[in-house]
Amino acid sequence: MSINYIYPEYEVVRNDARCIRCRVCERQCANEVHSYDEERNLLISDEAKCVNCKRCVTLCPTHALKIVKSDCRFKENANWTDDTIREIYKQAESGGVLLSSMGNPKPLPVYWDKILINASQVTNPSIDPLREPMETKVFLGKKPDKVKRDENGNIICKTSPQLELSIPIMFSAMSYGSISYNAHASLARAATELGIYYNTGEGGLHEDFYQYGPNTIVQVASGRFGVHKDYLEAGAAVEIKMGQGAKPGIGGHLPGAKIVGDVSRTRMIPEGSDAISPAPHHDIYSIEDLRQLVYSLKEATEYKKPVIVKVAAVHNIAAIASGIARSGADIIAIDGFRGGTGAAPTRIRDNVGIPIELALASVDQRLRDEGIRNNVSLVVGGSIRCASDVVKAIALGADACYIATGALLALGCHLCRSCQGGKCNWGIATQRPELTKRLNPDIGSQRLINLMTAWKHEIKELMGGMGINSIEALRGNRLMLRGVGLNGKELEILGISHAGE
Amino acid sequence: MKLKEGQIRIPSGCAISAVISREGKRMTGEKIIESMKPMHDRSNGLGGGFAAYGIYPEYKEFYALHIFYDDNTSRHTCEQFLKDGFEIVRAENIPTRKHKNITDEPLIWRYFVAPLASVLARMQLDEKEYTARIVMKINTEIDGAYVFSSGKNMGAFKAVGYPEDVGEFYRLDEYGAYLWTAHGRYPTNTPGWWGGAHPFGLLDYTIVHNGEISSYDANRRFIEMFGYKCTLQTDTEVITYIADYLMRKQGLTLEETASVIAAPFWSTIENREDKELLKYLRCTYGGLLITGPFSIILGFNGGLMALNDRLKLRSMVVGEKDDKIFIASEEAAIRTMEPDAENIYSPAGGEPVIVRVKEGVEL
Numbered sequence: 088m089s090i091n092y093i094y095p096e097y098e099v100v101r102n103d104a105r106c107i108r109c110r111v112c113e114r115q116c117a118n119e120v121h122s123y124d125e126e127r128n129l130l131i132s133d134e135a136k137c138v139n140c141k142r143c144v145t146l147c148p149t150h151a152l153k154i155v156k157s158d159c160r161f162k163e164n165a166n167w168t169d170d171t172i173r174e175i176y177k178q179a180e181s182g183g184v185l186l187s188s189m190g191n192p193k194p195l196p197v198y199w200d201k202i203l204i205n206a207s208q209v210t211n212p213s214i215d216p217l218r219e220p221m222e223t224k225v226f227l228g229k230k231p232d233k234v235k236r237d238e239n240g241n242i243i244c245k246t247s248p249q250l251e252l253s254i255p256i257m258f259s260a261m262s263y264g265s266i267s268y269n270a271h272a273s274l275a276r277a278a279t280e281l282g283i284y285y286n287t288g289e290g291g292l293h294e295d296f297y298q299y300g301p302n303t304i305v306q307v308a309s310g311r312f313g314v315h316k317d318y319l320e321a322g323a324a325v326e327i328k329m330g331q332g333a334k335p336g337i338g339g340h341l342p343g344a345k346i347v348g349d350v351s352r353t354r355m356i357p358e359g360s361d362a363i364s365p366a367p368h369h370d371i372y373s374i375e376d377l378r379q380l381v382y383s384l385k386e387a388t389e390y391k392k393p394v395i396v397k398v399a400a401v402h403n404i405a406a407i408a409s410g411i412a413r414s415g416a417d418i419i420a421i422d423g424f425r426g427g428t429g430a431a432p433t434r435i436r437d438n439v440g441i442p443i444e445l446a447l448a449s450v451d452q453r454l455r456d457e458g459i460r461n462n463v464s465l466v467v468g469g470s471i472r473c474a475s476d477v478v479k480a481i482a483l484g485a486d487a488c489y490i491a492t493g494a495l496l497a498l499g500c501h502l503c504r505s506c507q508g509g510k511c512n513w514g515i516a517t518q519r520p521e522l523t524k525r526l527n528p529d530i531g532s533q534r535l536i537n538l539m540t541a542w543k544h545e546i547k548e549l550m551g552g553m554g555i556n557s558i559e560a561l562r563g564n565r566l567m568l569r570g571v572g573l574n575g576k577e578l579e580i581l582g583i584s585h586a587g588e
Numbered sequence: 589m590k591l592k593e594g595q596i597r598i599p600s601g602c603a604i605s606a607v608i609s610r611e612g613k614r615m616t617g618e619k620i621i622e623s624m625k626p627m628h629d630r631s632n633g634l635g636g637g638f639a640a641y642g643i644y645p646e647y648k649e650f651y652a653l654h655i656f657y658d659d660n661t662s663r664h665t666c667e668q669f670l671k672d673g674f675e676i677v678r679a680e681n682i683p684t685r686k687h688k689n690i691t692d693e694p695l696i697w698r699y700f701v702a703p704l705a706s707v708l709a710r711m712q713l714d715e716k717e718y719t720a721r722i723v724m725k726i727n728t729e730i731d732g733a734y735v736f737s738s739g740k741n742m743g744a745f746k747a748v749g750y751p752e753d754v755g756e757f758y759r760l761d762e763y764g765a766y767l768w769t770a771h772g773r774y775p776t777n778t779p780g781w782w783g784g785a786h787p788f789g790l791l792d793y794t795i796v797h798n799g800e801i802s803s804y805d806a807n808r809r810f811i812e813m814f815g816y817k818c819t820l821q822t823d824t825e826v827i828t829y830i831a832d833y834l835m836r837k838q839g840l841t842l843e844e845t846a847s848v849i850a851a852p853f854w855s856t857i858e859n860r861e862d863k864e865l866l867k868y869l870r871c872t873y874g875g876l877l878i879t880g881p882f883s884i885i886l887g888f889n890g891g892l893m894a895l896n897d898r899l900k901l902r903s904m905v906v907g908e909k910d911d912k913i914f915i916a917s918e919e920a921a922i923r924t925m926e927p928d929a930e931n932i933y934s935p936a937g938g939e940p941v942i943v944r945v946k947e948g949v950e951l
Contacts, residue, residue, distance in 0.1 A: 211801075234840065241865075460810075
């Protein structure tokens with residue numbers, strides 16, 4: 088028997104001169120890192136349990152704590168890194184698949200950071216959003232191909248159902264179960280206040296949240312959890328989830344430990360049973376099957392709600408999106424490989440799928456080449472981190488963006504990437520009552536509203552700088568973008584010129 | 589190597605001017621040429637041009653194609669190509685007079701043509717669509733040939749130079765038109781290519797435009813879905829195609845077209861009686877909303893529409909006298925054409941000024 092050397096990844100550094108033995112760290116840590124030794128009147132740490140979520144650091148009243156990466160490491164090796172070695176030890180011991188959470192943390196290219204935005208100088212004026220109207224309103228849904236007139240020659244102003252957004256951003260799918268009741272409440276209330284939408288994910292819709300239906304997108308995923316007539320009718324739109332950026336090609340697994348009480352009722356499955364979403368929809372093995380589900384859902388909702396089809400960004404995404412556009416979908420949502428998750432096999436999260444920037448650029452161009460771009464709206468996510476990412480995405484051709492990790496950060500997430508453990512100290516990715524109560528939905532929703540309001544201001548400033556006063560005029564306006572440090576092929580796919588050209 | 593128009597996007601400032609007789613009375617080109625003189629400083633000698641409507645009454649059933657050729661080889665290629673699809677009833681040099689400020693002219697030809705009925709039947713196209721497609725094919729595929737005017741009973745005339753010199757060069761004093769539009773260009777680069785001057789036209793739609801639109805690439809990528817190819821990378825070109833698409837292909841009226849390209853703000857739409865229609869148009873044709881500064885005059889058989897961007901970031905004034913309506917970047921230009929012009933005003937941003945020749949007047 089060999090013994091694995093797995094030294095704790097982090098060190099808890101406690102400044103004993105500052106520590107007042109209030110024991111807040113001990114009470115706050117669901118991972119039970121901290122404990123109090125009465126005999127010695129000392130707080131001690133079991134660092135092996137620490138996930139570096141910073142809850143104790145944040146709440147320590149005397150700033151006595153910090154968590155640092157341990158410098159007790161393996162012998163340096165650029166090929167066999169610490170992570171790689173540690174993962175091998177874990178698998179040698181367990182024989183299992185490695186699990187991890189949130190987005191891909193690997194240093195793969197982030198194209199947003201290699202794209203720069205234009206501004207007006209001399210030949211046309213920039214526009215000051217404080218003085219002039221600056222419009223960010225967006226309508227998502229299929230647009231008519233051809234104007235129809237009545238017998239008097241007046242245009243018949245009827246369109247397919249549309250989603251109206253005050254800003255081109257929505258909260259992306261996160262199921263009730265993977266995140267807490269209070270997290271959902273915060274998202275739902277903020278979306279309503281902001282005039283945008285949040286997304287139920289595949290966990291059904293808690294009865295308390297039906298009141299936010301006009302700002303809710305209800306999801307139908309491969310497990311069909313929580314899907315019933317009232318649910319479909321409650322939302323403003325229905326999303327078919329075919330795939331997710333963090334784990335393209337596989338399903339989902341919410342462990343039985345999280346299927347408690349309301350979660351079990353909302354998902355319509357027994358308490359304690361694992362909620363397993365199959366990898367494919369077993370009624371969709373091909374594009375023509377997708378069309379049938381799209382129209383089944385439209386029939387069920389009397390053609391009053393747009394249907395979104397969400398897919399992960401994979402290699403052949405342009406052709407796939409074109410097929411979806413021809414299958415009756417009103418909106419296509421594409422999720423890039425940096426997208427977050429409650430839990431995914433590490434190897435899949437880090438190695439499957441393609442960056443959203445490239446997927447978006449090629450899908451938008453393909454839909455235009457086929458003349459069907461106006462038949463469908465494009466929403467992109469995974470990962471949109473800030474207002475300039477939104478502006479770049481719109482200029483590449485998106486109608487709107489999905490954000491989820493950003494929203495969780497606003498709610499207090501510190502990206503410790505341990506959601507799969509179910510012990511989220513911030514009350515977000517957990518169902519334990521003593522933890523979920525830490526997230527106050529009054530404060531949570533206000534922070535989401537603040538974040539979106541701030542981004543809206545920034546989007547307006549960036550638009551005004553370009554001399555653009557309406558978001559429609561930014562959509563697909565790739566001349567407003569330049570690449571920096573990108574090779575010819577990357578520029579060709581993104582459809583932009585290099586800086587200086 | 590210097591890039592020519594189309595290989596690079598060149599921002600320009602400009603002067604525009606127009607006059608129309610609501611009675612359909614013919615005017616020579618002298619007045620419109622004069623109107624460009626007080627706005628001399630709005631151009632920089634790198635492009636000027638005119639569009640004239642009603643100038644070919646004897647050939648009004650035929651498309652008048654005005655074409656620049658680099659040389660006789662490109663002319664032969666193009667003429668051979670035209671013969672496959674059109675009956676050519678007349679082919680000639682466009683008359684010009686030597687002018688010291690206009691040099692390096694290409695070969696400048698015009699043809700009066702009618703599409704062959706057999707070709708239209710085979711391709712299942714109406715004659716306008718067929719002609720538009722052929723024009724775009726020549727401009728993109730025949731090296732050294734460039735069609736710069738393609739409507740019936742109208743024509744565009746343009747060159748590298750100041751507009752007043754261009755007008756004299758083309759002997760516009762010898763034409764009679766009920767509608768003239770004019771353009772002087774101030775490009776920031778010096779491509780020196782005649783095809784890059786304005787007006788830009790497709791069929792009988794012509795655009796003279798002052799501004800640099802910030803929505804250019806959004807508009808271009810939208811309109812290119814519908815068979816248009818923006819080869820010049822100019823605002824004028826994309827605006828012409830937008831007008832052609834909305835009016836000829838989608839059947840929108842001028843007013844509806846104005847509500848697409850200079851759509852009212854949502855806050856305005858909320859309070860309008862026709863808000864349902866305005867919302868429909870803005871939502872459906874969002875990709876054709878034009879932002880950034882522009883003042884344009886769209887000419888067509890029987891009338892014109894002048895329009896400013898919705899923030900009114902470019903000057904444009906309107907005046908009238910008797911049967912005539914005058915529109916220009918500056919009042920001085922109107923006063924040159926008609927010292928006693930009345931009711932001079934600046935239309936609001938996004939407010940279309942539509943003038944048509946009276947019904948029943950033979951054009």
